[in-house]
Amino acid sequence: MSDKPYGKVCIYGAGAIGAWMGTRLGRAGCSISVVARGATLSALQQHGLRCQFEKDTLAVPVQASADPAALGAQDLVILAVKAPALPEVARQIKPLLGPHTVVLTAMNGVPWWFFQGFGEKFAGTQLKAIDPMGEIAARIPAAHIVGGVVHASCSLLEPGYAQNHFGKRVIIGEPSGQKTERAQQLTALLGQAGFEVEQSAQIQKDIWYKLWGNMTINPVSALTGATTDKILGDPLVRDFISKIMLEAKEIGARIGIPIFQQPEDRHAVTLKLGAFKTSMLQDVEAGRPVEIDALVTVVQELGTLTGTPTPNTDILLGLARLQARVRKLY
Numbered sequence: 001m002s003d004k005p006y007g008k009v010c011i012y013g014a015g016a017i018g019a020w021m022g023t024r025l026g027r028a029g030c031s032i033s034v035v036a037r038g039a040t041l042s043a044l045q046q047h048g049l050r051c052q053f054e055k056d057t058l059a060v061p062v063q064a065s066a067d068p069a070a071l072g073a074q075d076l077v078i079l080a081v082k083a084p085a086l087p088e089v090a091r092q093i094k095p096l097l098g099p100h101t102v103v104l105t106a107m108n109g110v111p112w113w114f115f116q117g118f119g120e121k122f123a124g125t126q127l128k129a130i131d132p133m134g135e136i137a138a139r140i141p142a143a144h145i146v147g148g149v150v151h152a153s154c155s156l157l158e159p160g161y162a163q164n165h166f167g168k169r170v171i172i173g174e175p176s177g178q179k180t181e182r183a184q185q186l187t188a189l190l191g192q193a194g195f196e197v198e199q200s201a202q203i204q205k206d207i208w209y210k211l212w213g214n215m216t217i218n219p220v221s222a223l224t225g226a227t228t229d230k231i232l233g234d235p236l237v238r239d240f241i242s243k244i245m246l247e248a249k250e251i252g253a254r255i256g257i258p259i260f261q262q263p264e265d266r267h268a269v270t271l272k273l274g275a276f277k278t279s280m281l282q283d284v285e286a287g288r289p290v291e292i293d294a295l296v297t298v299v300q301e302l303g304t305l306t307g308t309p310t311p312n313t314d315i316l317l318g319l320a321r322l323q324a325r326v327r328k329l330y
Helices: 016-027 038-047 083-092 135-139 181-192 203-224 228-233 235-254 263-272 279-286 292-306 311-326
Strands: 008-012 031-035 049-052 057-060 063-065 074-079 097-106 145-158 161-173 196-199
Touching (some): 008 016, 016 074, 016 097, 016 161, 083 135, 145 203, 161 181, 161 203, 181 196, 203 235, 203 263, 203 292, 203 311, 228 235, 228 263, 235 263, 235 292, 235 311, 292 311
Parallel strands (some): 049 161
Antiparallel strands (some): 049 057, 145 161
8 A cells, every 4th residue: 555545546447448547547646557358468568558638648657467466455446347347356356455445436337336325215225237146245345435427438449548539527426425535535636637526425316317328328329330419310219218218217216316307408418429439339349248237227126126117228128138148248
């Protein structure tokens, strides 16, 4: 462990978001290590972690290894993996965790710790779509967790080398909603690294709001191969997406996360971003596993939990899951 808060930072998952965050934090003076394998490990050992921004390319040296034990205890571990990789990560992460290590989840979808310190009558509920056996929760103790939500579009140019297309907003928050010293220190660090960072009093609300758009656009793009502008430009598809969003909005209201918008408000925000490929479409095209469970299956589970009918969500889940199984991506 280092003398200063978050001096030692490990990126677990050096994909587009992991590379983007790691390069910025490395430039801010953090000592960066990365857990990686295969082509990514070779690229990191040769070139370090790289990210292309609008005007320049940042590169930072890293200590990279396939074995977390070779990297040792960290001040901060950023989980930037896709949800399907989480069980394996949980089995390997222990050597990175000291008594005060913070684990920042920078991932899409609903996390396994969603109902930790939140949810009123649903507080403490284990989400079977995310962590069916409770293995992740057992191996990554809740005391280590700080939640994160990333609002940025990044893609991977090659292993260990990302491109930031737009956005640099990061929201963090304790699952309990408390304003802790460690969260304040992490907010300061992320700000120094050039992120537009804010601390949330209810990080679950920020997670749910991002999911409200991602849970539809991502799988529809994976099914159709279409960019976001074409998806929302088709009135029938747009109406289908809106119906799913209304189901998720009702679920949110029943777990204590009301959304004070209509689907059309969110569509307008998405359309302003222009034509872009979602992360799930990028995964399908690259033959990588898709994170259907953290985006859609969990919403169906929460519908059952709260007594909310989800007929349109069920259709989307069935189609997305079938396509992914046929492609051997689920």
